[in-house]
Amino acid sequence: MVLMVEGISKDYREFHLRDVTFSVEKGEHFIILGPSGAGKTVLLEVIAGIIEPDSGRIFLNGEDITDLPPEKRGLAYIPQNYALFPNMSVFDNIAFGLKVRKVPKAEIGRKVRELSEVLGISHLLKRKPKTLSGGEMQRVAIARALAVEPELLLLDEPFANLDVQTRGRLINEMKRWRKELGFTALHVTHSFEEAVSLGDRVGVMLNGRLVQVGPVREVFSRPASEEVAKFLGFENIVEGLAEGRILRANGLVIELPIEASGRIRVGIRPEDIVLSDEPLKSSMRNTFQAEVQADVEELGELGPRTRKAKGRWSGAFSIRYPLFGAGAGA
Amino acid sequence: MRRDYTLYLFAALGTFLIAYIAVPIAVIFLKQASDVEMLVKTLHDPYVIEAIRNSLLTATATALIALLFGVPLGYVLARKDFPGKSAVQALVDVPIVIPHSVVGIMLLVTFSNSILDSYKGIVAAMLFVSAPFTINAARDGFLAVDEKLEAVARTLGASRWRAFLSISLPMAFPSIASGAIMTWARAISEVGAILIVAYYPKTAQVLILEYFNNYGLRASRPIAVIMVSLSLGIFVILRWLVGRKNA
Numbered sequence: 223m224v225l226m227v228e229g230i231s232k233d234y235r236e237f238h239l240r241d242v243t244f245s246v247e248k249g250e251h252f253i254i255l256g257p258s259g260a261g262k263t264v265l266l267e268v269i270a271g272i273i274e275p276d277s278g279r280i281f282l283n284g285e286d287i288t289d290l291p292p293e294k295r296g297l298a299y300i301p302q303n304y305a306l307f308p309n310m311s312v313f314d315n316i317a318f319g320l321k322v323r324k325v326p327k328a329e330i331g332r333k334v335r336e337l338s339e340v341l342g343i344s345h346l347l348k349r350k351p352k353t354l355s356g357g358e359m360q361r362v363a364i365a366r367a368l369a370v371e372p373e374l375l376l377l378d379e380p381f382a383n384l385d386v387q388t389r390g391r392l393i394n395e396m397k398r399w400r401k402e403l404g405f406t407a408l409h410v411t412h413s414f415e416e417a418v419s420l421g422d423r424v425g426v427m428l429n430g431r432l433v434q435v436g437p438v439r440e441v442f443s444r445p446a447s448e449e450v451a452k453f454l455g456f457e458n459i460v461e462g463l464a465e466g467r468i469l470r471a472n473g474l475v476i477e478l479p480i481e482a483s484g485r486i487r488v489g490i491r492p493e494d495i496v497l498s499d500e501p502l503k504s505s506m507r508n509t510f511q512a513e514v515q516a517d518v519e520e521l522g523e524l525g526p527r528t529r530k531a532k533g534r535w536s537g538a539f540s541i542r543y544p545l546f547g548a549g550a551g552a
Numbered sequence: 553m554r555r556d557y558t559l560y561l562f563a564a565l566g567t568f569l570i571a572y573i574a575v576p577i578a579v580i581f582l583k584q585a586s587d588v589e590m591l592v593k594t595l596h597d598p599y600v601i602e603a604i605r606n607s608l609l610t611a612t613a614t615a616l617i618a619l620l621f622g623v624p625l626g627y628v629l630a631r632k633d634f635p636g637k638s639a640v641q642a643l644v645d646v647p648i649v650i651p652h653s654v655v656g657i658m659l660l661v662t663f664s665n666s667i668l669d670s671y672k673g674i675v676a677a678m679l680f681v682s683a684p685f686t687i688n689a690a691r692d693g694f695l696a697v698d699e700k701l702e703a704v705a706r707t708l709g710a711s712r713w714r715a716f717l718s719i720s721l722p723m724a725f726p727s728i729a730s731g732a733i734m735t736w737a738r739a740i741s742e743v744g745a746i747l748i749v750a751y752y753p754k755t756a757q758v759l760i761l762e763y764f765n766n767y768g769l770r771a772s773r774p775i776a777v778i779m780v781s782l783s784l785g786i787f788v789i790l791r792w793l794v795g796r797k798n799a
Contacts, residue, residue: 267703270703270707271706271707272703272706272707291706291711291712292703292706292707293706293707293708293709293710293711295707297707298707298708299703299704299707300704301700301703301704303698303700305698305700305701305703305704307701307705307718307719308701308723309719309722309723318705318708318710318718319708319709319710322708322709322710322714323709366704366708367708370708370709376707
């Protein structure tokens with residue numbers, strides 16, 4: 223593995239990293255997913271060597287780098303605002319790491335041109351960073367980081383400052399760059415979209431703890447705990463006794479998508495709940511007659527109507543993902 | 553059109569101060585224009601030339617020394633939190649609130665003969681009262697440089713020194729330069745402390761006072777005019793150079 227982080231803890235301003243442990247494999251795109259304030263940036267800066275951890279060790283290719291200064295680590299860090307050097311042209315930005323390493327001029331030129339071609343920024347080399355668009359800045363930042371051929375690319379919310387269309391396009395392009403340039407990335411974000419479309423594996427970070435690590439599909443379909451489930455959007459958690467594909471909870475009988483037994487909890491995303499006046503004739507298997515209370519929050523477009531009509535409704539909801547395996551829970 | 557009377561009133565009030573600064577400068581030039589003979593005579597006075605040279609040299613030396621020590625200090629104040637930092641910050645501003653005669657007394661009591669009546673003494677007095685401008689400007693300049701820029705430069709392989717030289721220093725340069733110009737200007741306008749510490753070698757500021765006491769207004773005015781022209785001229789040119797580089 224390229225990077226191994228072992229038991230990192232750090233109190234830094236309002237952030238508290240607690241015993242963070244994970245590793246990143248060569249060629250992998252590892253995503254750390256968490257809400258803002260979870261301490262993701264602090265974790266990246268600890269790995270980059272900008273912030274010193276209170277405890278824990280960091281290994282790069284098996285070598286302990288915890289006590290090395292950032293310039294001796296061989297990691298390239300791209301902060302959320304990209305931090306392009308405003309006093310240098312795009313060319314000099316990309317060439318910076320190579321100049322520091324005293325690479326011969328001709329080779330610097332060749333390398334910069336090669337990278338900027340792949341990233342589609344060849345026409346920008348003479349410009350100053352402040353004249354670039356957000357998407358262009360991101361490409362320059364990536365070129366500058368990749369120029370030094372880092373063992374690992376540390377990306378802090380790389381798409382957060384882009385408008386929706388640019389974001390979508392650049393996420394797709396990043397997949398291509400990774401194929402063509404073959405880098406390993408540790409990428410922190412709060413966006414499920416980025417996690418799902420770019421991540422090989424994902425670690426969910428909540429309140430400074432890395433609470434679940436696994437392949438993206440697995441984490442999203444089998445959250446390991448109630449707090450992960452809530453963060454991933456399963457806002458309704460129902461607890462009950464399962465037997466085969468049947469869950470009995472509070473007098474309701476819910477059909478499960480998989481077999482389970484014992485006391486379990488299931489999570490239901492609000493967007494999976496369909497409200498209708500009449501029972502729906504569709505593939506939805508779990509349909510209930512229910513009363514919508516006036517103080518129910520966040521019913522989307524139905525909200526104002528339901529608030530007035532405290533009447534009888536039938537709601538139908540389908541359960542898309544089971545949460546826990548059998549036996550988990552209280 | 554809607555009239556913004558509040559703004560007009562404020563502009564009128566502000567104009568008072570502008571006029572108050574501009575008028576005496578204009579008047580001294582106008583008055584001198586009617587006495588060109590004395591001006592020419594003064595320009596040929598070797599004492600005057602010598603004194604002006606002393607003033608320019610000591611003020612420039614002061615600005616350079618302030619840069620040498622003030623820029624590193626400004627960087628530390630901008631980048632590092634340490635116990636007693638606010639005390640250091642406050643101390644930097646102290647020279648601005650101490651009467652300059654008191655500064656002279658303090659310096660003389662502390663360094664006595666080693667600065668008395670020497671170029672060292674002039675520079676010592678000037679540095680004490682004018683260094684805060686460079687320190688504060690450097691600190692503000694470095695504070696305005698995003699720390700992430702240095703962090704990124706370092707992950708790319710640059711040492712802290714290299715990151716400072718290639719990123720922070722060039723970016724903070726306009727602020728540091730205008731601080732140094734303020735230091736220079738404050739230094740060349742210093743009299744009080746110099747009078748006490750180093751009456752000799754004579755600086756133009758002290759000479760003006762001496763001529764005024766010995767020969768009256770008519771004799772001291774031409775030196776004043778020459779000093780104002782030089783100081784203002786250099787001040788304006790330097791500010792223009794920095795502003796142009798900044799744009």
